[in-house]
């Protein structure tokens with residue numbers, strides 16, 4: 001069984017937990033105490049010199065970057081699954097949405113929110129505008145589509161829902177985008193094991209935000 005080094009509140013970790021549930025892959029969960037710098041210890045750096053969670057260790061392979069992990073899990077354990085379709089055009093759309101998530105939506109969220117959360121910085125309206133722009137793109141992708149890459153739930157939905165659900169805990173109002181709002185409810189009710197894989201960790205993220213923003 002693969003080991004997953006993780007923290008429950010982290011959006012990239014929640015994306016992996018969602019994908020594992022949907023693919024029916026059991027993971028041996030190993031908590032990493034980021035707060036006390038466990039990710040900087042030599043044992044962890046040997047697995048992942050970039051010292052991030054999530055990190056997956058499977059059969060001697062050590063892999064990080066959540067989207068690389070979830071596509072690996074689908075390739076290895078989900079042959080034929082519609083979560084990561086093999087037909088090149090369908091797969092290309094899923095990949096495009098995954099890259100949109102890491103490079104645009106999640107990145108802009110991190111640029112806006114993490115300086116406030118971890119550095120006590122004031123909210124930067126320009127950075128919030130960049131998230132709004134990304135949400136408009138997402139809303140456009142979802143026009144007339146049930147899921148972000150077509151009629152089926154895919155890895156792209158699972159990665160993006162981990163990002164978008166984090167906005168719940170912040171002042172980013174994604175529900176004003178009607179397609180995003182509808183898609184959010186659809187994925188919440190159709191992603192296998194959503195409650196366990198995402199909601200629990202989201203509560204942990206909420207706890208972290210409440211404790212850090214009070215300081």
Ligand SMILES: N[C@@H](CCC(=O)N[C@@H](CS)C(=O)NCC(=O)O)C(=O)O
Pocket residue numbers: 010011012034039050051052053054064065066067102
């Ligand atoms: N792009 C990476 C982001 C990973 C990441 O930044 N993880 C954070 C937690 S959410 C982390 O491990 N921070 C600790 C560190 O960088 O030392 C992914 O999707 O896996």
